[in-house]
Amino acid sequence: MAYTRESALDVAQVLSESLPYIQRFAGKTLVIKYGGNAMTDEALQAGFARDIVLMKAIGINPIVVHGGGPQIGEMLQKLNIESKFINGMRVTDGATMDVVEMVLGGQVNKDIVNLINRAGGKAIGLTGKDSNFIKAKKLFVKHQAEGMSAPEQVDIGHVGEVSSIDTSVLSVLENSDFIPVIAPIGVDDEGNSYNINADLVAGKVAEAVNAEKLMLLTNISGVQDKQGNVLTGLSTAQVDALIADGTIYGGMLPKISCALSAVNAGVTSAVIVDGRVPHATLLEIFTDTGVGTLITNQNKDA
Numbered sequence: 569m570a571y572t573r574e575s576a577l578d579v580a581q582v583l584s585e586s587l588p589y590i591q592r593f594a595g596k597t598l599v600i601k602y603g604g605n606a607m608t609d610e611a612l613q614a615g616f617a618r619d620i621v622l623m624k625a626i627g628i629n630p631i632v633v634h635g636g637g638p639q640i641g642e643m644l645q646k647l648n649i650e651s652k653f654i655n656g657m658r659v660t661d662g663a664t665m666d667v668v669e670m671v672l673g674g675q676v677n678k679d680i681v682n683l684i685n686r687a688g689g690k691a692i693g694l695t696g697k698d699s700n701f702i703k704a705k706k707l708f709v710k711h712q713a714e715g716m717s718a719p720e721q722v723d724i725g726h727v728g729e730v731s732s733i734d735t736s737v738l739s740v741l742e743n744s745d746f747i748p749v750i751a752p753i754g755v756d757d758e759g760n761s762y763n764i765n766a767d768l769v770a771g772k773v774a775e776a777v778n779a780e781k782l783m784l785l786t787n788i789s790g791v792q793d794k795q796g797n798v799l800t801g802l803s804t805a806q807v808d809a810l811i812a813d814g815t816i817y818g819g820m821l822p823k824i825s826c827a828l829s830a831v832n833a834g835v836t837s838a839v840i841v842d843g844r845v846p847h848a849t850l851l852e853i854f855t856d857t858g859v860g861t862l863i864t865n866q867n868k869d870a
C-alpha cells in the first residue's frame with residue numbers, strides 16, 4: 569500500500585500507540601473461538617487469518633478453536649439426515665457423528681489451517697483425538713418437552729463435555745512457531761468420539777492453558793439487555809441475574825457459561841466479540857474500544 573507522508577505518519581502513530589498493548593500480551597496465550605460470519609465471509613476470513621499471524625509474530629500465543637455448525641448442517645442436508653437441536657446442542661446419532669467428525673476434522677479444520685498458512689503462519693490442525701488431548705464424557709441435557717410437567721434428563725447421543733485436557737501438545741506448539749487450530753471433537757478411554765460444542769471446548773482449553781484471554785467470536789454485537797442495548801461489561805453476579813430472568817437464552821447460554829467458568833478458573837478475562845466487525849480480534853487486543861461484552865470475575869461492572 570502506498571502512503572502519503574500524512575497517512576504514513578498516522579500509521580506510525582497507531583503502531584506506536586499499540587506498544588503498551590503489545591507489551592501487555594507478549595508471551596501470553598489467547599484462546600480464540602472462531603465461528604459465525606468471520607468464518608464464512610471471504611474478506612473477514614482473510615482479515616482473521618492475518619490478525620492471528622500478526623499476533624504470533626509479535627510474541628502472543630494464539631490458540632484457535634473453531635465451530636462449524638452451519639457446515640455440518642449443510643452436509644447433513646445433502647445426505648438427507650435431519651438436524652435437530654436440544655438446548656443448543658446437536659442431537660448426534662451414529663450417522664450424524666460420522667458427518668460431524670468428517671466435516672469438523674476433515675473439511676473445516678483444514679480450511680482454517682490453509683487460510684492461516686496462506687497468511688504466512690504455520691498452523692497445525694488438531695482434533696481432541698490427536699494424542700487424545702481432549703478427553704470427553706457423555707453429556708446429558710435437562711430438557712422440558714412440550715406436555716411434560718418437569719424437565720427430564722435427555723440422552724442426545726454422541727454429544728460430549730470435556731472431562732480433561734492434556735496441555736502437553738499445546739505447550740510444545742506454544743514454544744514454537746506453530747499455531748494450534750482445534751476442532752471440537754473429544755475422545756473417551758475406549759476411543760469413542762464425542763461431538764462437543766465449540767464454545768465449551770474453547771473455554772476448557774483457556775482454563776487448561778491458563779490463558780490471559782478467551783475470545784468468543786459470534787454474529788451478534790455482544791450480550792444484549794431486553795431493549796437490545798449491548799452490555800459492554802458484565803460481572804459473574806450480573807450474568808446470573810440475566811440468565812434467571814431469561815434475557816440470556818439459547819446459543820448465548822453455552823458462551824456465557826464457558827466464559828464464566830473460564831474467569832472463575834483464573835482466565836483474566838473472557839469476551840464475546842462481534843466477529844462481523846473486520847479485525848475484531850485486533851481491536852479487542854490493541855485498543856481500549858473492544859467490540860462486544862467483557863466478562864470478568866468481579867462483583868461490579870468491568
Ligand SMILES: Nc1ncnc2c1ncn2[C@@H]1O[C@H](COP(=O)(O)OP(=O)(O)O)[C@@H](O)[C@H]1O
Nearest residue numbers: 603604786787788790791792815816817819820
Ligand atoms: N442476551 C442476549 N444477547 C445477545 N444474543 C442472545 C442473547 N440471548 C440469546 N441470544 C442468542 O444467542 C445467539 C448467539 O449464539 P449462537 O447463534 O449459537 O452463536 P455461534 O453460532 O456464534 O456459536 C444470538 O444470535 C442470539 O440469537
Ligand SMILES: CC(=O)N[C@@H](CCC(=O)OP(=O)(O)O)C(=O)O
Nearest residue numbers: 603635636637657658764765766
Ligand atoms: C454438540 C454440538 O452442538 N456441537 C456442535 C459442534 C460445532 C459447533 O459448536 O459449531 P458452532 O460454534 O458453529 O455452533 C454441532 O454439532 O454443531
